[in-house]
Amino acid sequence: MIKLQHVNKYFYRGEPREVHALRDISLIIEDGEFTLFSGASGCGKTTLLNAIGALDTINSGEIYLDNKEISSLNEEARTQLRLNELGFVFQAYNLVPVLNVEENIGFIMRLRGLSEKEIKERVLEVASMLEIDNKLGSLPNALSGGQQQRVAVARAVAAKPKIILADEPTANLDSKNAKALMDMMRELNEREGVSILFASHDAYILESVRRVIKMNDGAIVDG
Amino acid sequence: MFQLALKNILFYRGRSITTAVLTFVSTMLFIIFVSIQDGSHKSMLENSLKIYTGAIEIYHKEYRDTGGNEYLIEDVKTITDKLSEIEDIEAFAGRYETYGLLSSREHSAASMISGIDPAKERVLSSLKEARREGEFLSENSGNCLYMGAELVKKLHLKMGDEVAFVGSASDNSFAADILKLCGVFKTGLFEFDGSTSFINRSYFDSLMSAQNRASYITIKLKNMDDAQRVNSEILKLLNDDALESLTWKTLMKTLVEAMEVDSIFGYISLSLFFVVIFFVIMIYGFVNVSSRIREFGVLRCIGLSGANIFRLLFYEIFVLSSLAVVLATPIAGFLCYYFQLHPIVIEGMAEMYRDYGVVSDAIPLNFDIFTILWNLGVIYILNFLSIVYPYFYINSFKPIEASRHV
Numbered sequence A: 001m002i003k004l005q006h007v008n009k010y011f012y013r014g015e016p017r018e019v020h021a022l023r024d025i026s027l028i029i030e031d032g033e034f035t036l037f038s039g040a041s042g043c044g045k046t047t048l049l050n051a052i053g054a055l056d057t058i059n060s061g062e063i064y065l066d067n068k069e070i071s072s073l074n075e076e077a078r079t080q081l082r083l084n085e086l087g088f089v090f091q092a093y094n095l096v097p098v099l100n101v102e103e104n105i106g107f108i109m110r111l112r113g114l115s116e117k118e119i120k121e122r123v124l125e126v127a128s129m130l131e132i133d134n135k136l137g138s139l140p141n142a143l144s145g146g147q148q149q150r151v152a153v154a155r156a157v158a159a160k161p162k163i164i165l166a167d168e169p170t171a172n173l174d175s176k177n178a179k180a181l182m183d184m185m186r187e188l189n190e191r192e193g194v195s196i197l198f199a200s201h202d203a204y205i206l207e208s209v210r211r212v213i214k215m216n217d218g219a220i221v222d223g
Numbered sequence B: 001m002f003q004l005a006l007k008n009i010l011f012y013r014g015r016s017i018t019t020a021v022l023t024f025v026s027t028m029l030f031i032i033f034v035s036i037q038d039g040s041h042k043s044m045l046e047n048s049l050k051i052y053t054g055a056i057e058i059y060h061k062e063y064r065d066t067g068g069n070e071y072l073i074e075d076v077k078t079i080t081d082k083l084s085e086i087e088d089i090e091a092f093a094g095r096y097e098t099y100g101l102l103s104s105r106e107h108s109a110a111s112m113i114s115g116i117d118p119a120k121e122r123v124l125s126s127l128k129e130a131r132r133e134g135e136f137l138s139e140n141s142g143n144c145l146y147m148g149a150e151l152v153k154k155l156h157l158k159m160g161d162e163v164a165f166v167g168s169a170s171d172n173s174f175a176a177d178i179l180k181l182c183g184v185f186k187t188g189l190f191e192f193d194g195s196t197s198f199i200n201r202s203y204f205d206s207l208m209s210a211q212n213r214a215s216y217i218t219i220k221l222k223n224m225d226d227a228q229r230v231n232s233e234i235l236k237l238l239n240d241d242a243l244e245s246l247t248w249k250t251l252m253k254t255l256v257e258a259m260e261v262d263s264i265f266g267y268i269s270l271s272l273f274f275v276v277i278f279f280v281i282m283i284y285g286f287v288n289v290s291s292r293i294r295e296f297g298v299l300r301c302i303g304l305s306g307a308n309i310f311r312l313l314f315y316e317i318f319v320l321s322s323l324a325v326v327l328a329t330p331i332a333g334f335l336c337y338y339f340q341l342h343p344i345v346i347e348g349m350a351e352m353y354r355d356y357g358v359v360s361d362a363i364p365l366n367f368d369i370f371t372i373l374w375n376l377g378v379i380y381i382l383n384f385l386s387i388v389y390p391y392f393y394i395n396s397f398k399p400i401e402a403s404r405h406v
């Protein structure tokens, strides 16, 4: 469960102009949710996702992950937290170019020090769910955009994080691939019970999600 | 992480090859440069020992610092009698050295004039072998001078020319004589060739009233390695507080120190070259890392720690340096070893570079495992240093910024 209490975030762009990117946000997201943050460009979706994902700091308020306060952790602890509890899917596919699909998917598990046998089994499992099990030996640049993004999702999900944060995961994909990716993520959410949080304006995501949190100018207006 | 490093090395081939080749070249150069430097120092020492300096020499305690007639060895015979008792000594002789003015018809120069026993010096030194013209001294060579080639040049002398000598005898009385150039030697030790003349002791002693006196007694051993042991034996035998007996290590101290200074200058000029090479290595590493900012950013977003990234860079440079070092070391080591046994000879080199203390046309190399090991250590350290800046550069980005970096 994720709980945000009175979270505020400012960006300073040379005094005195400051951007109040998150305005007093309080929010609860239960385990296993499939949730979208929507709203106009610049309303603060990415900023909020980064705050929850321990990628960025906030100026006031608290963020709890399973009752553990995470916004005040130092950089090292946040790195550990990201490694052990969170998964990320970025807009650009962002795979490690020198590693093949199998190694990319297993990367986080290797960092965590799981056994090779466990890793292999899990890689096969998620790869077949995401229909990339026939590409395990390929390097990322030999894959299409849709395939690469599925590898990125597989990498995020393989290590069984509590939450996956996906900022505009379909923005670089055509409609067919976007829809296929969303279907697969939906299936992962149901089968594995992992919470997935999106930030997007994409209609395909809007169709698939169960809960939509609307934002405007750094505040939650609905959801 | 190690596998990832290996894959990066294979993937970013341009950077890998440049780094490895540069490391290879610097390793080779470094080992060979140091080897030549050590080798030429060693041969300078050996030459100068062979030519003139004894393995052990006995002095009056004040002589080496103060000099002068007050501090001569007074009773040479008693000492040499004692020396004949020591098994390990091959030969010994007293030498009487003094400074004086030599004048030809139109030129003059100060010279060290050394009264030697020609028969004994044939065993003790290689002065006879250094002869270039005329004759080495003999038992009845009278007022003959055997003079360094450079000094001959200064005085514009021809064989058989007369030379006027003015000096101070061992009892501080005035000494002067007309001497004759009978032989010219050249050792290659520039200073020595430019300031030294030899003369038969028996003749010189009567001119200088130096019978049974000596500036020092020089000793040749059957085996140089025994110097320390024999020296303490000699000290015991002499049992005279006014005298000191010194091994070649002490005698050569100024030369050894000069060589150390020379080495330091050698390293400084070499390090200038290294600075350039490692800048290039660092720049290649840096460009490589810059193009991977986003990759590193993503890795840090998904949970790669700073330590992990450092390890990754470290493994990369470690593998590349090791590859270069493993190739370069045996080659360079073999070259050093080979040319230690068969020195490279460049005709006329000694002539050209004599001011730099080059003694012979041969470039001797020195093969020494420990020297090579510390050379390698330096190469590794420099390579490791080259990743420090790129590492801090990566970390200067926040992970989330870096992951969006284009």
Ligand SMILES: Nc1ncnc2c1ncn2[C@@H]1O[C@H](COP(=O)(O)OP(=O)(O)OP(=O)(O)O)[C@@H](O)[C@H]1O
Binding pocket: A011, A012, A013, A019, A021, A039, A040, A041, A042, A043, A044, A045, A046, A047, A048, A199
């Ligand atoms: N690094 C930054 N420095 C300064 N201002 C920033 C920074 N990042 C975001 N902002 C500002 O904060 C506000 C929220 O930005 P954010 O990126 O969260 O919007 P968004 O909802 O993700 O928009 P989009 O839909 O275009 O991705 C915007 O006004 C933006 O200009």
Ligand SMILES: [Mg+2]
Binding pocket: A045, A046, A047, A167, A199
């Ligand atoms: Mg955004």
